[in-house]
Amino acid sequence: MMRGSDRPLCEAYDVALLDLDGVVYIGRRPVRAAAESLAKARAAGQRLAFVTNNASRTPSAVAALLTEVGVPADEADVVTSAQAAARLLAERLPPGSDVLVVGGMGLRHALYAAGLRPVSTAAGRPAAVVQGYEPMLGYGLLSEGAQAVAMGALFVGSNGDLTIPGGDGPPHPGNGSLLRVISSATGVEPIVTGKPERPLHQESVRRTGAKRPLVVGDRLDTDIEGAVNGGADSLLVLTGVTDPLRLLTAPPNRRPTYVAADLKGLLVAHPEIVRTDGGHRCGGWTARRDGGGVAVTGSGDPYDGLRALAAAAWEPEAELSRESLADALSALGL
Numbered sequence: 001m002m003r004g005s006d007r008p009l010c011e012a013y014d015v016a017l018l019d020l021d022g023v024v025y026i027g028r029r030p031v032r033a034a035a036e037s038l039a040k041a042r043a044a045g046q047r048l049a050f051v052t053n054n055a056s057r058t059p060s061a062v063a064a065l066l067t068e069v070g071v072p073a074d075e076a077d078v079v080t081s082a083q084a085a086a087r088l089l090a091e092r093l094p095p096g097s098d099v100l101v102v103g104g105m106g107l108r109h110a111l112y113a114a115g116l117r118p119v120s121t122a123a124g125r126p127a128a129v130v131q132g133y134e135p136m137l138g139y140g141l142l143s144e145g146a147q148a149v150a151m152g153a154l155f156v157g158s159n160g161d162l163t164i165p166g167g168d169g170p171p172h173p174g175n176g177s178l179l180r181v182i183s184s185a186t187g188v189e190p191i192v193t194g195k196p197e198r199p200l201h202q203e204s205v206r207r208t209g210a211k212r213p214l215v216v217g218d219r220l221d222t223d224i225e226g227a228v229n230g231g232a233d234s235l236l237v238l239t240g241v242t243d244p245l246r247l248l249t250a251p252p253n254r255r256p257t258y259v260a261a262d263l264k265g266l267l268v269a270h271p272e273i274v275r276t277d278g279g280h281r282c283g284g285w286t287a288r289r290d291g292g293g294v295a296v297t298g299s300g301d302p303y304d305g306l307r308a309l310a311a312a313a314w315e316p317e318a319e320l321s322r323e324s325l326a327d328a329l330s331a332l333g334l
Contacts, residue, residue: 001280001311003257004272009235009265010041013214016266017051017079017204017232019195020062021165022218022240023263024050025069031239035070037263046266048077049208051201051215053194053222055082055132055158055175056104081158081194084203085130086110088193089156093127100153102145102182103132107158122148131182131190132158133175142178146185155182159194161222165241195222201230216266218242220254233257235265244306244334248313248325255314261303271304273311280311285332287312293324295331302332 005012018024024034038048050066050073057065059075066073085107089099093116101107101118107130108118119126122144129145149155157179163171179190193199195217205213213232217223218240227234236242236256247259258270274281279288283304287296294312296305309328313320 001273001314002255002259002307003233003270005258005270008044008267008269009214009258010044010046010267013046013212013233015047015049015208015210015213016041017049017201017208017210017213017215019217019219019223019240020050020052020054020066023216023237024066024071026165026240028065028068030069030071031262033262033264034239037266038071041263041266044267047208047210048073049079049204049210050077051079051195051204053081053159053161053175053200054164055080055085055106055110055194056134057106058109059083061106079200079204079207080106080110081200082106082110082132083113083207084193084200085132085156085158086114086116087203088191088199089116089128089130089154090114092154097128098124098126100126100129100145100148102129102134102141103137103158104134107132120144122151122153125151126153128154128156129182130156130158131175131179133161133164133178137178142181146182149182149186149188155186155188155190157190157192157194159200159222160192160197161194196225196229198226198229201226201232205230216263220246220250220256224250224256225254227256228253235260237262237265239263244329245322245326247306248310248320248329249322252314255310259303259306259310271307273307275311280308282308282311285309287328292321294320294328296328297331302334305332306334 215227284300285298285305
């Protein structure tokens with residue numbers, strides 16, 4: 001189950017590895033409480049790194065957007081899946097090797113920095129193909145990538161996200177969906193470097209020198225699973241795609257260490273969850289099994305109630321229905 005911390009998380013962890021979309025901003029709009037919370041975390045001595053699966057933007061472009069939404073940053077504060085992909089390729093290929101880029105400037109920038117040569121055609125038989133999200137990606141470049149992979153080039157994907165946020169509408173296809181074009185055409189599965197796979201987490205720790213990192217994100221299937229894969233603690237914030245019911249029904253490899261409404265969760269201590277007779281208590285709330293369901297009673301911070309409820313829902317024998325969990329969340333006002 002989740003753990004407590006008797007110190008604010010910004011004091012208990014030396015580096016916060018922060019996801020961006022849904023955590024710090026949505027599109028080009030700041031997320032509530034993000035800028036002021038991160039400023040206070042920095043003032044308390046916590047270093048911030050901004051870790052993104054989006055390979056289309058360069059670190060300087062990401063830093064500029066962060067600054068625009070009120071979170072001052074420079075390119076050294078940003079770690080991208082493109083950088084993780086470039087490192088993996090540089091470790092496997094001779095310096096100066098040709099790499100066909102099925103993507104945008106973020107990937108090209110990272111390859112140059114890693115001592116590799118980005119190219120755009122399969123004619124020279126490049127050593128590898130690397131694909132990352134690019135909104136203007138066309139058939140011609142996908143076809144070149146498929147030809148190179150079919151001829152034996154190493155195939156690397158910056159990330160496997162099937163969808164990306166669609167603003168106020170439905171989600172849009174992400175790089176994971178686009179990877180299926182080359183994979184389906186060649187029968188070759190890519191090596192994926194972005195979250196939840198370990199290369200991006202390792203790149204983040206290497207670049208920051210973190211001794212006790214805290215992964216902060218809004219997605220269970222990338223941020224939180226990536227933290228689990230990397231052996232790091234995590235904070236789930238409910239400002240993005242995950243809602244309380246999805247949290248309660250998460251499988252073991254997607255369960256966070258802490259949960260908070262937003263990034264103010266970095267600035268406070270988190271109470272321990274205590275086992276009681278037939279239930280779990282956190283703060284002023286207790287969650288107990290009630291027949292085939294679960295009941296939550298008490299008062300105080302509803303997120304303490306959510307933590308107690310998560311402990312009850314994650315018991316191995318729980319098997320609680322979504323309807324029962326939804327009713328318990330209603331009792332918490334969540």
